[in-house]
Amino acid sequence: MTRDVLRITDLTRRFGHTVANDQISVRVRSGEVVGLLGHNGAGKSTLVSQVVGLLKPDAGEIQVGGIDAVQNPGVARRYVALQPQAQTPLDGLTPRSAIEIAGRIRGLSSRDARAAATDLGEELDIGQWMDQRALPEGGGLSGGIRRLTGFAMAVAAPIPLLILDEPTNDIDAMRRRLLWDAVRRRGDLGSGVLLVTHNVAEAERVVDELVVLERGRLVAQGSPATLRGTQDSDLRVELQLIPDGRDPSEEGLGLPVRRRVRTGRRTLLTVEADKAASAVAWAASQHAGGRIAGFSLSPATLEDAYLALTAPAGPDARLTGQEADHV
Ligand SMILES: Nc1ncnc2c1ncn2[C@@H]1O[C@H](COP(=O)(O)OP(=O)(O)OP(=O)(O)O)[C@@H](O)[C@H]1O
Secondary structure, three states: OOOOOEEEEEEEEEEEEEEEEEEEEEEEEEOEEEEEEEEOOOHHHHHHHOOOOOOOEEEEEEEEOEEEEOOOHHHHHEEEEEOOOOOOOOOOHHHHHHHHHHHOOOOHHHHHHHHHHHHHHHOOOOOOOOOOOOEOOEOOOOOOHHHHHHHHHHOOOOOEEEEEEOOOOOOHHHHHHHHHHHHHHHHHOOOOEEEOOOHHHHHOOOOEEEEEEEEEEEEEEHHHHHHOOOOOOOOEEEEOOOOOOOOHHHHOOOEEOOOEEOOOEEEEEEEEEHHHHHHHHHHHHHHOOEEEEEEEEEEOOOOHHHHHHHHOOOOOOOOOOOOOEEE
């Protein structure tokens, strides 16, 4: 039976006049990967810092593995492993020794810690750097290898709750894929995973649930399919706008559009599959008339929905949100 390894209820934290977390409720069950999304300053790190006892909430509750983490942060901390957003300090250590130390701190025997380090070196394809020493000021090991070592340290021993804060920063595309697989595997092995990321497109493939924060508030929560808010058959028409930035879709296409999101010189239109032919015909005529620079058709993605959910308000907004239902 799955159980909650993290239960956050009405969590509120202020810094002066800034409400960094405003009555946020989130749960993570064992075996579940929950993505925490939000733009810079949305309140993600503030939430994580409170879960691991680095900050005290102004109000609300945090339970980690059934322990009250606000009243007993030291006890709750035993149930959590955190890979922080900042690089883990490694100077003077090799990845192998750092991972072994992390495993020993988490209660593994020296033999099991050695085996865990070797296995993680293979899983993340960092075997060739495992015995290379990290030197001061970023010497000895690249940022990506340091980041992967930080991940391996967090997962060196099984843990009920794993918190990963931007684990894919600095990592090349091939190893990023290995890392996402490794994250999913930790969930499948029974950990609850809270994954803080900006990488919506890649996270979509590994998360069970998503929580979206925007300026301290929880603005959406649910499975990727729910948040996409569209049918699987829906399609996305992407318009590349001409340099003067005019968007002819603002004047209407003459057909229903589920969602319209503008980012810079790009507009993303989500349309039902049976309207795709009309939408493409419209886009082709706009292109032929020189009113757009180009267009493409592809499946609707979670990223489009995320951009719409977190669109800034106001007349100067560069994004147009979900209220643009029919254009
Ligand atoms: N120690 C602090 N003192 C004052 N304000 C703070 C402090 N920590 C965070 N804030 C403010 O709280 C808000 C949320 O910040 P937080 O770091 O939690 O966002 P975030 O979603 O983690 O951002 P990022 O993606 O950039 O890491 C921001 O407005 C930030 O300026």
